[in-house]
Amino acid sequence: MDMKVSKKLGLKERYTMMTRDLAWDTTFQPMDKVFPQVGYEGIKIHDWDKWEDPFRLTMDAYWKYQAEKERKLYAILDAFNQNNGHLSVTDARYINVLKLFLGSTPPLELMAARGFSMVARQMVGAGPRVACMMQSVDEYRHFQTQIHSISNYNRFYNGLDEFAHQQSRMWYLSDGKSFFDDAITAGPFEFMVAIGFAFEYVLTNILFVPFISGAAYNGDMAAMTVGFSAQSDEARHMTLGLECIKFMLEQDPDNLPIVQRWIDKWTWRGTRKLASVGMMMDYMLPKRIMSFKEAWEIYFEQNGTALFTDLARYGVKVPKCFGQTIEEKEHITHQSWIGFYMKPDACPFHTWIPAPDELDWLSEKYPNTFDKYYRPVLEHFDRQEKAGKRFNNKTQPMNCQVCVSTIKFNEPGDPMEMCFRETVYKGEKFHFCSDHCKEIFENEPEKYVQTFISSHAALQGKCEPEGTDVNAHDYRPGARMHAYWRMDKRATGDFNGSEDQKNFAKWRAQATKN
């Protein structure tokens, strides 16, 4: 009889056998040729084995859990669609949140999927490689489930049908595009700080609150289920981002200034990106969850303070922009909504002036700023609209060279003054929305001179539908933007009087009355 005593493996030891024990240091090809990208950003890693796996999930367990989640999710989506679930949302204005979401979020999840594949290929350690790969396929899951959950809305409402075409062409989507293009064109470690840490860890709650709780509050079981189903993935992603920061900081003290610069940069870039998310919370959800200001206080100020207190032992300081974001939390959502309202011809979603009770809600939530600065503007627009003189800004905006936002935010400390910054590089003048964006540019001017700014590119004849002759004598730049965007006229302008509004009312009556 075989008397060999069987070795029992502990969980950690077993996971090591299942992951990093599979890897070896290559010898027929030098390691720096196999993994060519880990050195050039200046991050020093001495021992990849010191990486602590933030979660230990072998593939069998991964497939088991994920398959269970997918089975439930698609069962709910199918039932929701079959039962005309779209008619159970609070009111048809809600669907405009989905339009903004579909244009802005699945395309960025897709960039995260590709970016994490790249980082997974480039990381030397097997631990981070496996975690990044898993996040990459999770991100495929996220953009696909998001598209699948909204697909049925597209059959009934306008403005969702061309999101794939518009992702790289629509002016207001370029801030998100530039964010992810910036991250994916950086090296692997900066990508991890940008997406793994700043986006997934510091800011992800602010994204989830309006979409997922917003969906739950507004009767959209499809989007709600997608969000809840993604939460356990997100929990893994957050721990990966944090582990990566800690790993870099523990490996070498020289990494600290590099990591700090990235934290400063990406927290700011993420904050700018969130202005339009906050606008959904304050203006677009018919049934509101909380104000953007309240969400910012809980998820950024309180949680962020706790996080950076924890990271202080590595010498990390709170992001430079922290103070400015606290001041801005009372302004940016109003400035963003007013900005979109003023461009009724240029967005595939509807805008509106909040109803009187909604204006009162905003006054209550923003006691320091709303009545003083923004309510008068909205009431003025409302009077003009009712008088048949709906405000319509047909000019090209000025955009920030770094975050690509329309320059519309106020001067710090002075809400009545627009904030402009500029710098000259190689004889050319570049414009910015803030000191932080200017500083990001000045750290890497060769990168940011490349930014694709559609308002500029359109004037240069670079945003035309296929087949346009930009040398024709009667050519007018930007005259055919709607064709370039493939924008359905029915999707634009005011919610009041829109086809969505009429159809929703008609269909809901059909579903609820005899």
Added chain:
Amino acid sequence: MSMDLRTITIEPLRQTFGHLARRMGADKPASRYMEGTMDLQPVENYHYRPTWDPSHDIFDPARTRITMKDWYALKDPRQFYYGAWTLARGRMQETATADFDLADELGLATGYPAAGKKVINEVLLPLRHVAWASNINNSAVAAYGYGIAISQAAAYACMDQLGIAQFITRLGIAFDEIDALAEAKQDWLEAPVWQGLRHYVEDMMVMDDWFELFVTQNFALEGLLFPLIYDKLTDRLNAAHGPVLSMLTRFQREWFTENVKWVDAVLKAAAADNPANKALLGEWIAAARQRSVEVLTPVAELAFGTDGAAVLDEVVQQLNARAAKAGIPV
């Protein structure tokens, strides 16, 4: 009796997204695979050039010598979007886990004859590192391939290979051969029989052209290795020692049969696009087949002794038949 269940019927404004209607030539419902795949990767107006590869765009068709009129012709006949993929793998792992549990309960693996264990330790266990190499190489295709059709299928293949490496590891653990896993790694790093293969997979890790990498790793090397091991070798060991090994390698066998459909469909679509592709694929396959045979010859001898060359020749014929079926002369 069937009940006539009624729901409110509302006439939709459209059936699908614009990019899918244009692709299908009609406004009709699209599958979830299409919705989650087609035309989604950005192709224009990139903001910055990669700092790690300034001579290319973020996504750039010039990262391979293959050209395509439509990169989404490289679609996956399994129609794997994430949900379909993970459900399929969820079922497979459930069966595999039940098999491992049963083998454990009945003592099938620990009681496996020593002569059979020796072959498993020497031939099968080092293959966990080959699967890891395939994981790295498929992650490169997922990262730098053009279009979501190829990138997502490669990302799933990458995870599949990690799963395979883990199932081989589990096999070692099930046979109570933890030390054998360490010895197998030592062999992989040092024993002459494995050095040719290790050299080859390391060479693939520095290959520039992702499509050539796809052909070399997924078509040529795996197209020979998987039938050699999970068909020929398991047959031989089963005949001598009973079918438990087939039971514990079922995941790999089923996976390969299914994965081949994807690999062959990609080659077929690329070859059909233009004659230059077809010629290039023929060259790549011929070169990869030749070197794969060279590096697998000592492995086949280790597994089959003097029959090694003949068995390897059989699987080469299978590979040639697949290439011919994909329309590629080799």
